[in-house]
Amino acid sequence: MLRDITIGQYYPTGSVIHRMDPRVKLFGTLVFLISVFAYKGIVGLAVVTLFLAAVIRISKVPFRYMVKGLRAIMVLMLITALFNLFLTPGEPLFQIWKLKITKEGIAAAVRMAIRLTYLILGTSLMTLTTTPNQLTDGLEKALRPLNKIHVPVHEIAMMMSIALRFIPILIEETDKIMKAQTARGANFDEGNIIQKAKSLVPLLVPLFISAFRRANDLAMAMEARCYCGGDGRTKMKPLRYQGLDYKAYAALILYLALLFVLRVVV
């Protein structure tokens, strides 16, 4: 079940989207996030949906694979939807016990569910089409100005890319330790909250130890390969805008403009 989380897992297809400069994709994700919260009315929703569908299509990442990533956060979505459903004041439709369901509530719940889904699809599209290294390279370069005010941009970017590289490994490790402790009679599902928290000790202690050991090993391996921070490093894949990237920027700005026009007109 833990393995089903697709956020952060690169899915190579070699599509146009994959080849774009990560900075464009970062900007694109930002634009999309804004659009998801800014659209108005059914026409706006249609435009956003169309845009998302088009980008997914172009990226060639199978839709089913993306949806698998959604499953993991289903619970979160359900809770948000329920809150919206029951707690939005307005014209009551019907009532269960003390809970009123209103017309506005249904509308808000649906809106929220759509927004969250799009949000996650949009952001996971980013990580599905961009290797963590490209992503951090993009962030590093986009945030370069912050270096002037002594923000260690390179270091932060490096930490992010390492974290992303090790997430799948640690997930697998969690799975393994959980099984090993289950084989020793541990029970991770039963009991009240305190018992549950207690039952996590046999899982968390080994996991932390392993993470530290890995960190130690990795630091040594990086040192042995002459890593000494961002200064004097060259890049294997330096970021340079191509014609494609300018076109993508143009498309993104057009998309944003269209949405705002719709907001005013409709």
Place this chain on the structure above:
Amino acid sequence: MTSLMVKARQLVHEYIRRDEEGNPIATHTALDHVDIDIKPGSFVAILGHNGSGKSTLAKHLNVLLNPTEGTLWVDGKDTSDADNLWKIRQNTGMVFQNPDNQIIGSIVEEDVGFGPENIGVPTDEIWQRVEDSLKAVGMLKYRSHSPNKLSGGQKQRVAIAGVVAMQPKCIVLDEPTAMLDPNGRKEVLKTVHELNKKKGVTIILITHYMEEVTDADYVYVMDSGAVVMQGTPREIFSRVDSLKAHRMDVPQITLLAHELKKAGLDLPDGILTREELIEALEKLNESFKGRNTLCQ
């Protein structure tokens, strides 16, 4: 004298354990007056059980640790001189035991490019080096894969490529096969031998698998931080009993030959391969036959 790739003289390393206030409470001598000479282009194996000090030695070769006493020269440069640090690290690549914990990149080629990036190689040349080193380890077709999807042996080959891309004169491999299955082990060994033969890279292989050292040019055996045996594989393996005393064993065939010899068969010392044992047995058989015909 300066032509040695690695030269250690009376090398000592002590780990000091301290209590909370930082006062030393115990010292552990991990390297105990070690002398080692390794010629450029050779394939040297360092054998020893877990905790024999062989990994500590490996870390000195890459200046991940500094000697407590004694001197170590790598490619003629004293490792305790801080000015030599980056030069030495560039010239001696290092491959570690756990394949997962030494791959930094999320894509094979990006990982191989990590080292060259660090030492400031121009972009075009990085691509060339990445391609060449992936080809050298036979992993070129996996260049755009995620390392997580590779087998253990393949991951280790990527790690080796990452080191090769820095164009070192010498590669130190610290138990590179300990976590691999037999096929992975074979893959890695084959790759390392090819690098040694085709590119002339000096190889220092640290291991506790006896089968891996039979093809080495020279073998050091370590125990309790000291070099306790050294010689060619044949010389080392002819001393089955001393190897056992140092918590090592010998390949099955060598052990069998040794046992047969103990049981009274007149076999030569240090038999390493099946072919050698069969040949020796045939010879022995001939001489028996000869003797028998004489008696008749």
Place this chain on the structure above:
Amino acid sequence: MKLDKVNYIYGQGSAYEMYALKDINLEIQDGQFIGVIGHTGSGKSTLIQHMNGLLRATTGTIYYNGEDIYAEGYSMRKLRSKVGLVFQYPEHQLFETTILADVCFGPMNQGLDKNAAELRAFEALRSVGLSEKLYEQSPFDLSGGQKRRVAIAGVLAMKPEVLILDEPTAGLDPKGRDEILDQLAKLHRENHITIILVSHSMEDVAKYVERIIVMNQGSVMYDDSPKNVFRYYKELETVGLAAPQVTYLMHELREKGFPVSIEATTVEEAKQEILKVMRMHD
């Protein structure tokens, strides 16, 4: 234990659907010492995880002492305390502050009180040959081989009737490997525990076990005594496995005209065979 037509399918219904286990029929008798061999991805780890209920077969059934473990009301926890499973690199699951406490974890989960659990822990630690001086120490201060033994004791303390170990010697040096295997052999001999040993090493397996199960692509390829399995050394090679060096030697000697038996699979057996042949001349 009996496995009846067990299938396990990964990612059923998705594009990745794949048989990890295919039509496995096995019977494991009490008191056997069994080796399970296969290259990485052959299904051997999946197989052993079925044996103590960590994975549930997609189809097929597993009977333990005649009881269907998938039957309603059958307690998986009870099964797990009867069928102990030691994972690969088991020292990575240690978590307590002292060795004794760590080994007590299993028995306490079985519902024993502290005293009874400690008794069990003492016994288990003794049987893996760990010095009593160490019991109150932190498990993290031990050497690799010692940690591994503590972890094995952690499962032994649950008093399993069947002990399954997934590559218990991975990463250990030759002496450490021999120590662990010898201790397992002793446990088998003295406590009559059924032992299932998963391994890559034909040499180890040949020396200790009485029965070998060779796994390939999720199916049982061979299931027989070492002698009979290694007779197929050429077939084993095609699936990325190999017979012990000694087996090759005996076959080659035979081809050269030495009248040795090709059944020898250990150094000791080979020695006796060769000596027998060579002494025929005297």
